[in-house]
Amino acid sequence: MDQSQEQSLRQRVEELFEAKKLDRVTLESLSDEELMLLFQRDVRLAFDILVQRYQNPLMNYIFRFTGNREDAADLLQDAFIRVYSKKHLYKTIARFSTWVYTIAGNLARSELRRGHRKYLTPIDRKRNDDEEYAIPLPDRDPLPDRSANENIVFERIQDALVKIPEAFREAVVLRDIQELSYEEIAEITGMPIGTVKSRINRGRLQLQELLKDLYE
Amino acid sequence: MSDPNDITQQNGESPFEPERLLKDLRSLPKVQAPMDFTYHLSQSIEQLESKERVAWWKRPFLPAVEGGFRIPALAYGAVAVMVVLFFSVYVFNVTDFERDMKQEMERGTEDRMVAPDEQRTPSDVSDQKFKSKEAETGKRDMTPSVSRERQTTPDAGTDAATDVPTGRTTAVPAEPARQDMFRKSEQTPATLPAAAPAKPQSLDAVEEEFRVRGFLETDKDLRILDSLAGDSLRKLDSLRRLRSAPATPPPSGNR
Numbered sequence: 105m106d107q108s109q110e111q112s113l114r115q116r117v118e119e120l121f122e123a124k125k126l127d128r129v130t131l132e133s134l135s136d137e138e139l140m141l142l143f144q145r146d147v148r149l150a151f152d153i154l155v156q157r158y159q160n161p162l163m164n165y166i167f168r169f170t171g172n173r174e175d176a177a178d179l180l181q182d183a184f185i186r187v188y189s190k191k192h193l194y195k196t197i198a199r200f201s202t203w204v205y206t207i208a209g210n211l212a213r214s215e216l217r218r219g220h221r222k223y224l225t226p227i228d229r230k231r232n233d234d235e236e237y238a239i240p241l242p243d244r245d246p247l248p249d250r251s252a253n254e255n256i257v258f259e260r261i262q263d264a265l266v267k268i269p270e271a272f273r274e275a276v277v278l279r280d281i282q283e284l285s286y287e288e289i290a291e292i293t294g295m296p297i298g299t300v301k302s303r304i305n306r307g308r309l310q311l312q313e314l315l316k317d318l319y320e
Numbered sequence: 321m322s323d324p325n326d327i328t329q330q331n332g333e334s335p336f337e338p339e340r341l342l343k344d345l346r347s348l349p350k351v352q353a354p355m356d357f358t359y360h361l362s363q364s365i366e367q368l369e370s371k372e373r374v375a376w377w378k379r380p381f382l383p384a385v386e387g388g389f390r391i392p393a394l395a396y397g398a399v400a401v402m403v404v405l406f407f408s409v410y411v412f413n414v415t416d417f418e419r420d421m422k423q424e425m426e427r428g429t430e431d432r433m434v435a436p437d438e439q440r441t442p443s444d445v446s447d448q449k450f451k452s453k454e455a456e457t458g459k460r461d462m463t464p465s466v467s468r469e470r471q472t473t474p475d476a477g478t479d480a481a482t483d484v485p486t487g488r489t490t491a492v493p494a495e496p497a498r499q500d501m502f503r504k505s506e507q508t509p510a511t512l513p514a515a516a517p518a519k520p521q522s523l524d525a526v527e528e529e530f531r532v533r534g535f536l537e538t539d540k541d542l543r544i545l546d547s548l549a550g551d552s553l554r555k556l557d558s559l560r561r562l563r564s565a566p567a568t569p570p571p572s573g574n575r
Contacts, residue, residue: 152358159352160351163351164351167351168351176351177353180353181360181361185365188368258349262348280346281345
């Protein structure tokens with residue numbers, strides 16, 4: 105966003121604020137950045153609308169990244185609390201979606217590093233022929249409205265996603281699941297666009313390798 | 321599906337786009353937030369705001385959940401012990417008598433020139449008693465007094481080896497250093513250095529007083545303790561403390 109756009113944005117918010125047109129219908133028609141400007145002026149309704157807009161996409165992103173539903177819900181709450189308490193740090197130069205995805209991604213990465221064993225600790229058991237193998241415990245998301253076959257495929261994809269490295273996983277989730285642009289992903293991850301594309305490529309290759317029996 | 325901004329293509333690297341995989345990734349079901357998410361979020365925000373409203377002086381006494389940073393009880397105990405130690409060692413360790421002696425030492429020579437009749441001290445009172453006893457027994461009165469201290473010089477009236485007053489008197493000297501007076505009160509005559517600097521007779525008198533009272537190591541006969549034994553004990557204690565205090569150089573006129 106350039107300075108002229110930012111200036112017009114602020115002007116429009118100023119007019120709304122002075123006119124006290126702060127009802128839900130009016131606010132729902134505003135952009136994320138305008139809502140954030142209003143929220144910085146302590147308009148709580150603006151924050152509620154932003155939560156409404158981003159709670160599901162962020163939940164999906166965090167869940168696909170961590171593979172655990174309960175943790176994803178906690179991290180989502182932490183992300184919005186951080187948005188609430190650090191609202192003064194947001195600058196309208198950057199898009200709000202980039203900012204909130206960055207917060208969520210940082211929290212998810214920290215949680216993964218802190219509880220890495222929680223996600224990867226296997227349970228070893230012996231088969232009848234005394235051969236040991238590890239059984240990972242993925243979080244299963246029951247989907248009764250889909251066919252059993254589709255559910256199996258989705259579960260296999262999610263299992264494969266948590267097995268590839270974090271950096272590749274994040275890039276693949278943001279690009280292929282959240283459908284963000286390369287520029288946005290580059291801003292969220294703080295990496296150059298070339299690195300982002302390289303990571304997406306390599307992530308897809310590893311997924312393909314892990315799911316080769318599914319796609320042969 | 322080629323991206324015109326794709327750098328990998330510009331570098332000759334073809335993007336890996338497995339169609340089936342990409343199709344499945346995009347059709348993955350969207351996981352949604354829990355139904356009561358906004359309710360729990362509002363509660364968390366309310367809790368956060370209430371933490372911020374806690375007064376700063378309450379925070380050390382509240383747990384972290386309520387916005388405080390409770391200081392462990394051990395810290396309070398440690399601080400209390402330190403305060404008690406400080407007061408017991410540095411504040412209450414100084415006796416009243418020691419304070420009075422320090423103040424007296426800091427006064428000018430005019431105080432020391434006061435005639436004996438004008439100022440009576442407990443040692444004066446005890447001096448009188450010993451004088452009466454000496455008169456009875458016929459022994460020499462070796463008891464010094466504060467009044468005599470003021471009228472003698474250190475050089476003329478002291479034995480160089482033992483600093484015992486010999487009884488000779490001369491003209492009124494300059495004021496001796498008070499701290500020097502009491503520095504040797506704990507030393508026996510044998511341990512005094514031969515080349516020790518001459519002390520004013522007042523110091524000798526005081527030393528003699530303590531020797532007579534029997535509170536110093538001595539091979540002389542102990543005199544009968546007077547009724548002010550408690551006061552003497554305090555004096556001795558204070559003198560020892562003063563001795564350990566840093567010495568002030570004696571005035572040059574005393575040498």
